[in-house]
Amino acid sequence: xxxxxxxxxxxxxxxxxxxxxxxxxxxxxxxxxxxxxxxxxxxxxxxxxxxxxxxxxxxxxxxxxxxxxxxxxxxxxxxxxxxxxxxxxxxxxxxxxxxxxxxxxxxxxxxxxxxxxxxxxxxxxxxxxxxxxxxxxxxxxxxxxxxxxxxxxxxxxxxxxxxxxxxxxxx
Numbered sequence: 001x002x003x004x005x006x007x008x009x010x011x012x013x014x015x016x017x018x019x020x021x022x023x024x025x026x027x028x029x030x031x032x033x034x035x036x037x038x039x040x041x042x043x044x045x046x047x048x049x050x051x052x053x054x055x056x057x058x059x060x061x062x063x064x065x066x067x068x069x070x071x072x073x074x075x076x077x078x079x080x081x082x083x084x085x086x087x088x089x090x091x092x093x094x095x096x097x098x099x100x101x102x103x104x105x106x107x108x109x110x111x112x113x114x115x116x117x118x119x120x121x122x123x124x125x126x127x128x129x130x131x132x133x134x135x136x137x138x139x140x141x142x143x144x145x146x147x148x149x150x151x152x153x154x155x156x157x158x159x160x161x162x163x164x165x166x167x168x169x170x171x
Contacts, residue, residue, distance in 0.1 A: 001025060001027075001081065001082045001152070001169075001170065002027065002060065002061040002062075002081055002082075003057075003061060003062055003079055003080045003081045003082065004021060004025075004027065004062070004063045004064070004080060004081075004082040004083075004084060005064050005076045005077060005079075005080040005082070005083050005084065006018045006021070006063065006064065006065045006066075006084045006086065007065075007066065007067055007073070007076075007083075007084070007085060007086070008085055008086030008087055008088070008136070008156075009086075009087075009088070009090070009093045009128075009129060009132045009136055010093065010097055010124075010125035010128050010129055010132075011092075011093040011094065011095075011096035011097035011100060011125055011129070012086040012087070012088045012092075012093050012096065013086055013088065013096060013156075013159070013162045014065050014066065014086050015031060015065055015109075016162070017065075017084065017086060017156070017162055017165055017166070018031070018063050018065035020165070020166035021063050021084075021165070021166050021170065022063050023166070024166040024167070024170040025063070025166075025170055027061045027062065027063050028059075028061070028062060028063065029063045029065065030056050030062055030063065030064050030065070031064075031065045031066060032053075032064060032065060032066030032067065032068045032072075033066055033112065033116075035049060035052040035053065035056075036049055036066075036068055037115075037116060038115070039115050040115040041115035041116035041117060042115075046069070049068070049069070049072070050072070053068070053072050053075070054075075057075060057076065057079045064076055064080075077144075077147060080151060081151055081152065082151065082152045082153075082154070083144060083147065083148075083151055083152070083153045083154070084154045084156065084165070085141075085144060085153070085154070085155045085156065086156045086162060087136065087141075087155050087156065087157055088156070088157065088158065088159065088162070090129065090132075092159065093129055094126070094129060097122055097125045097126060097129065098122075100118070100122065101118060101119070101122040104118035104122075105118070141155070154169065
């Protein structure tokens with residue numbers, strides 16, 4: 001476990017899991033939202049994102065949390081030695097997005113880009129969640145399983161697995 005890609009639906013607990021992994025392994029965590037957005041919450045230009053992303057991928061070890069542009073996602077899947085797909089039930093993801101909004105009214109959510117509106121981000125998360133079944137589906141899992149002959153693949157399907165992942169899987 002040196003190059004770890006953590007991905008899944010909005011509100012699935014990716015940031016929480018990634019932070020626990022970084023703590024357990026000592027590997028630097030890169031949250032995609034922090035290179036995808038400027039400090040004022042606006043998107044960075046695509047070239048800046050691509051340069052930052054490629055620098056991370058070229059390093060000896062990393063944990064990358066998030067999805068980002070589809071081409072960068074595929075680059076990460078290729079470069080990673082460990083793939084962690086957080087696939088919680090949709091109702092759980094909707095609840096986590098709602099909980100993040102409520103908590104975000106008081107404290108900036110963990111991994112949330114500086115300057116980004118929690119309300120706008122929540123609305124966008126709900127929109128993306130509604131579209132997720134078109135991407136995060138059995139075909140996607142089959143593609144991941146094809147990669148597992150040369151990479152470690154973990155599919156996290158419950159909050160319990162999510163909360164205990166770093167403890168159980170980091171040696």
